[in-house]
Amino acid sequence: MMLKAGYVASTLAILALLAIGCSGTGAEPTAPQDGPYTLNAPAESIIAQGNDSSRMLWGIWAFNFDPTNLSMEIIPLRDIQAHFNITDKILPPACNDCLKIKVNSFDTVTRILDADVTLRNPYQISGHDVRGILYTNDYGHLLTNADDWTGQWDIAGGQTFNPFKAFAKTEDHRVFASGVEHTEKYLIYIPFPPNWDKITFAVDASWPGNCKEPYEITNFWQEPIFDDPGASGNIYIDVRDWQGDVNKVTLVAPEITGENYTPFSHLSGDTWRLKLTNNAGVAPGVYPCRVIAASTGSGSLVLYDYLSINITELQFNPVDVTPPWLNFSPYDVCVDGNYAYIGGGVNGVHIFDISNPSNPLWVNWVDTPGSADGVAASGGYAYVADDDAGLQIIDIDPPGSAYIVKTVDTPGYAKAVAVSGGYAYVADGHYAGLQIIDINPPDSAYIVKTVEIPGDARDVAVSGGYAYVADGDAGLRIIDIDPPSSSYIVTTVGTMGTTYGVAVSGGYAYVADWGGLQIIDIEPPGSAYIVKTVDTPWDAYGVAVSDGYAYVADGLIGLQIIDIDPPDSAYIVKTVDTPGLAFNVAVSGGYAYVADWGGLRIIDIEPPGSAYIVKTVDTPCDAQSVAVSGGYAYVLDSFALHIIDIDSPSSAYIVKTVDMPQVGYGVVISGGYAYVADGSAGLQIIDIDPQSSAYIVKTVDTPECAYGIAVSGGYAYVADGYVGLHIIDIEPPDSAYIVKTVDTPECAQGVAVSGEYAYATDGGLQIIDIEPPDSAYIVKTVDMPGSPCDVVVSGEYAYVTDAALEIIDIDPPGSAYIVKTLDTPGDACGFAVSGGYAYVADGVGGFQIIDIDPPESAYIVKTVDTPGYPFGVAVSGEYAYVMVSGGVRIIKLW
Numbered sequence: 001m002m003l004k005a006g007y008v009a010s011t012l013a014i015l016a017l018l019a020i021g022c023s024g025t026g027a028e029p030t031a032p033q034d035g036p037y038t039l040n041a042p043a044e045s046i047i048a049q050g051n052d053s054s055r056m057l058w059g060i061w062a063f064n065f066d067p068t069n070l071s072m073e074i075i076p077l078r079d080i081q082a083h084f085n086i087t088d089k090i091l092p093p094a095c096n097d098c099l100k101i102k103v104n105s106f107d108t109v110t111r112i113l114d115a116d117v118t119l120r121n122p123y124q125i126s127g128h129d130v131r132g133i134l135y136t137n138d139y140g141h142l143l144t145n146a147d148d149w150t151g152q153w154d155i156a157g158g159q160t161f162n163p164f165k166a167f168a169k170t171e172d173h174r175v176f177a178s179g180v181e182h183t184e185k186y187l188i189y190i191p192f193p194p195n196w197d198k199i200t201f202a203v204d205a206s207w208p209g210n211c212k213e214p215y216e217i218t219n220f221w222q223e224p225i226f227d228d229p230g231a232s233g234n235i236y237i238d239v240r241d242w243q244g245d246v247n248k249v250t251l252v253a254p255e256i257t258g259e260n261y262t263p264f265s266h267l268s269g270d271t272w273r274l275k276l277t278n279n280a281g282v283a284p285g286v287y288p289c290r291v292i293a294a295s296t297g298s299g300s301l302v303l304y305d306y307l308s309i310n311i312t313e314l315q316f317n318p319v320d321v322t323p324p325w326l327n328f329s330p331y332d333v334c335v336d337g338n339y340a341y342i343g344g345g346v347n348g349v350h351i352f353d354i355s356n357p358s359n360p361l362w363v364n365w366v367d368t369p370g371s372a373d374g375v376a377a378s379g380g381y382a383y384v385a386d387d388d389a390g391l392q393i394i395d396i397d398p399p400g401s402a403y404i405v406k407t408v409d410t411p412g413y414a415k416a417v418a419v420s421g422g423y424a425y426v427a428d429g430h431y432a433g434l435q436i437i438d439i440n441p442p443d444s445a446y447i448v449k450t451v452e453i454p455g456d457a458r459d460v461a462v463s464g465g466y467a468y469v470a471d472g473d474a475g476l477r478i479i480d481i482d483p484p485s486s487s488y489i490v491t492t493v494g495t496m497g498t499t500y501g502v503a504v505s506g507g508y509a510y511v512a513d514w515g516g517l518q519i520i521d522i523e524p525p526g527s528a529y530i531v532k533t534v535d536t537p538w539d540a541y542g543v544a545v546s547d548g549y550a551y552v553a554d555g556l557i558g559l560q561i562i563d564i565d566p567p568d569s570a571y572i573v574k575t576v577d578t579p580g581l582a583f584n585v586a587v588s589g590g591y592a593y594v595a596d597w598g599g600l601r602i603i604d605i606e607p608p609g610s611a612y613i614v615k616t617v618d619t620p621c622d623a624q625s626v627a628v629s630g631g632y633a634y635v636l637d638s639f640a641l642h643i644i645d646i647d648s649p650s651s652a653y654i655v656k657t658v659d660m661p662q663v664g665y666g667v668v669i670s671g672g673y674a675y676v677a678d679g680s681a682g683l684q685i686i687d688i689d690p691q692s693s694a695y696i697v698k699t700v701d702t703p704e705c706a707y708g709i710a711v712s713g714g715y716a717y718v719a720d721g722y723v724g725l726h727i728i729d730i731e732p733p734d735s736a737y738i739v740k741t742v743d744t745p746e747c748a749q750g751v752a753v754s755g756e757y758a759y760a761t762d763g764g765l766q767i768i769d770i771e772p773p774d775s776a777y778i779v780k781t782v783d784m785p786g787s788p789c790d791v792v793v794s795g796e797y798a799y800v801t802d803a804a805l806e807i808i809d810i811d812p813p814g815s816a817y818i819v820k821t822l823d824t825p826g827d828a829c830g831f832a833v834s835g836g837y838a839y840v841a842d843g844v845g846g847f848q849i850i851d852i853d854p855p856e857s858a859y860i861v862k863t864v865d866t867p868g869y870p871f872g873v874a875v876s877g878e879y880a881y882v883m884v885s886g887g888v889r890i891i892k893l894w
Contacts, residue, residue: 056207064197070103098122113188120181127176127205129215131164135200140191148217149304153202161304210242213301214293220307226314228835229281232877238270245296253289256282284313316849316862319892321650324365327887328619330595335588336377339399343372349384351399357591357602358614366402368392374416381442383424385414391426393442405443410435420462423484427457434469436484451479451487463504466525470502476511478525493520493528505545508567512540517552519567531568536560542584549608551592553582559594561608573609579659618657623883628876629669632691635888636664643691649879649890656694670711673733677706683718685733697734712753715773719748725760727773740774754793757813761788765800767813782816794833797855801828807855819856824848830872839880841870847882
């Protein structure tokens, strides 16, 4: 399998040698005299001792090159052949043309000899995998266009393995048939000072069949790898073997990796992959490295090749690669056929295939210019109430290719939309009223009528020539829309609280407001009145009606299912608790779809009295903290911990959500457990092995509010607001308990641990001796000009955010002092430190990348705008995971 066009990487290393050894004034290559030059003595041969498919040596020779006339003398090296115990078994008595060399040119500047080497097989049997080996030697001769390298038939001098060209590469299985000749071009570096002679050459073959070891290493390709310590990138290579049983491929690059041998892993077919990490933080440049490949049963017969790994200077080029479905908080949902359309606020409209409701599939995302607060679908189009961007009309036929075909600007803030009879009806927010838009055809849509409403138009339903508008300030507005161009308010029905949603069915309007569900008789509309109020436990935000039941999105309590047959005796028959804030609901085909901040909840409602959640599409909402470990990101949002597979960050997906009792503030990962600072609920310890079955194994109650957390050496350190710092023994995690509380002067919010000290942000930076933990005490307070939020320790420095970035020398901790204050455009809060850079979540200032090497000269090198205000960050490899208002963004840094 070829990933990308391969190249002979070893040439790069040779060019460096040539640059040192070059002389002359750039003369043109010398033209060759007549040739070719033919061996004038019989070739000798041996059969190497071994099993079937062993290698056979055809001979070893020396070349003496005369650059004045471009002639070549070829001398059999009988002494060396004797060293290999040569026995003449299958050669004819003599062969005067088995080896021929034609000199093409010699470049006096690059010192490259260009020659064609021709071999003829004089045997009565065929050879396989014939190789012409050019020996490296103490003089420095080198083959610059080698196919690969081998350790077979080594002689004294030079390296223990030598480069070769393979012959008969165009033949099936590289069979070198009896009596046939093949030619290969050799580009040989002649070292300076001149060493024209003693260029040693050998020819071998595999017999009686193909070689057991790999026969080719090719198609090397690498991703960018930077000089930043810890930076990494994949390298790929193809290793080919006739038996298809390659079992080990290894890279030798200790200068980069800091280890002698680094194994590749098999990707597919011939291709092997290695994630190469610049552990040594080497400078930009080209680094020659060696690859070793072996096959099952090949024993000491292995194949070598040289690569050149390119380390480049780190240049930040941040790109937001967040999967679209990962980052939205559902505001509204509608169902049309087998698809659900979810208004995701600032993250646009998300489309899910719900043909199997228990396994919904994300299909597409349309980024809208405003905030997608309301959505309706009809006739192959989705209509989106997009806040200050007006009405967006989206072609959804097919959904996988959806795109905006028309934007109709509305004077207010579009909050909801209904579609009926060739018109869209948009509830347009404060004082803008109801906008009636002709959508026939959709791509030429325009406003035909504005019905002024003095309050706050939040939702709209249409039925039987009337529009019913939920006016947050006044109740239900009933508007005659027949004809639309002459629409006017017929009546207003005041409700008990702030009105949010409305649905109409069977002569009744069902209004969701803070007073619960209001059921209004609208027959006739001009005499409408409330016939029943069903008090709901929380504040009703959205409502849908189907088959004698009303389904109410009831905020923090979840979904209320209300029997409305008859309406004047309506009562709650079932409550389905949802983890977030139930904001809106749609019903279709025996399921209710609840837009629940933090995710879409799909609820089986057949029968309604036994309704239950069958599937949740979780989305991190208002993320509070994030940690990255072992290919997973752990995102803590308002009331849940989301575990996200980030093996491929741009295709990340949630594998598990663990509900939290309270609003969480911080999460760290250690030894198969996640430790969550869960506000007033204290410390939550979660078993994450495996991630897909994660669950809370222990809660350690803390007196105040757990804001920050660090884990080190069998202890968890929890910043607990005005109570101070708790030191908690977590070995074992399921028996964790507080062993010490260190009272800090103000409100402890952040904590980091390094060595024998804990560093807590509390009015300033509190440095606490924690050895032993049960006798911990404050040894130093470093005053801060602002209110410190977070702290990270790296090397001899502590980094603290207090609306700026404070860099503190902590060596020794008892004499710590601020060495640099770096003001940022916004309010620096959460951050991470990695490889000489600080990555700062700067609120309104965006995401800041700061060079902190050296700390006293720190400066901003890059600012990245994010869709929401960033306030926390974790960094792993070339990705930053940035918490923003509304979720988490995944940013590829370079």
